[in-house]
């Protein structure tokens with residue numbers, strides 16, 4: 001069955017298939033961290049549905065919540081009608097929101113993916129400000145339709161200005177650390193304030209507190225506070241995309257809480273649906289300028305996703321899983337950093353909470369000019385082939401990892417927040433073995 005399914009799907013599906021190429025497995029059962037394939041093999045899953053599974057696969061509280069809705073006979077798609085299931089979801093969601101936003105928040109259900117909520121957020125700030133331009137950052141990932149929005153609106157209408165996202169290692173200014181973040185912030189300010197820059201006052205700024213797909217790049221708290229001050233001073237709504245960083249993943253319930261930053265708009269998806277599709281945009285109530293029907297969508301009322309999401313949000317809050325992610329993530333990062341010294345092909349290990357990345361570089365490569373970084377002599381050229389090889393070696397050892405970064409040279413771990421110490425050791429051992437095998 002295993003081989004036949006792989007063969008048929010490869011023949012039938014689009015050539016844009018991604019995960020299916022690197023991970024030739026056929027999942028048939030899953031629980032917690034573990035996936036069982038049709039070939040009878042078991043895998044530790046640190047891809048977690050691209051970060052969707054805060055509680056791992058098929059957590060009993062999530063299954064129970066879904067069963068309750070099914071057994072109640074409730075309609076499963078309720079558009080944007082009021083329902084008890086939605087009432088419970090928004091109650092729990094509002095309970096978790098960062099202070100400063102929680103007291104004055106509105107939520108718009110979007111359907112059904114993170115991308116949809118990003119589009120809604122961009123649309124909202126344009127409607128609220130009457131302006132069009134959007135400030136976004138190098139290496140950012142907000143979904144698959146921003147390009148489409150840009151194209152359909154025309155360059156004049158939705159202009160996206162790209163700003164440097166601060167990085168310690170591979171800092172575009174060649175200095176890293178606080179100084180690099182300062183230069184990135186100044187660049188942004190000068191772009192906004194210099195009439196010659198050609199960038200008119202924008203409708204909003206959108207950023208990820210930790211860039212996930214961009215290669216696990218945590219922004220410093222100081223830089224985030226700076227972006228908040230800079231946007232506030234110019235009345236530019238700040239949209240924080242917490243699609244991947246939310247629900248405890250980085251060690252706080254929402255990643256903005258590390259810096260005490262209060263966004264105007266938050267984009268949420270992935271874990272908020274407890275593994276089912278759900279996406280919302282949450283925003284300050286005075287931005288609620290939309291007339292009825294201004295933002296629609298058939299699949300905004302998925303009752304199963306709301307119930308699974310409510311159970312997930314509550315479980316993370318009640319069991320202190322954000323603090324657990326902070327503590328375990330710190331330990332895992334500490335152990336993984338030993339690989340930096342041990343293997344020339346490991347460029348940098350970085351992350352926040354249980355959002356972890358290991359960058360692979362050319363072991364023999366010359367350091368890049370002008371870049372300062374953690375590795376002695378500065379960063380070497382990235383090595384996507386080695387990263388792909390590490391992913392393959394991990395899979396052989398029963399570990400599923402994702403690749404990220406602009407050229408897919410970063411091995412990414414997004415384990416469920418429920419991962420035990422013993423399971424974490426199993427993950428680290430397999431990854432270290434895989435790196436050793438690739439390093440030769």
Ligand code: PMP
Nearest residue numbers: 113114115141142143241243244
């Ligand atoms: N924003 C961020 C930060 C993401 O990581 C992703 C997905 N990886 C998205 C938006 C898009 O979400 P989706 O794939 O559900 O459309």
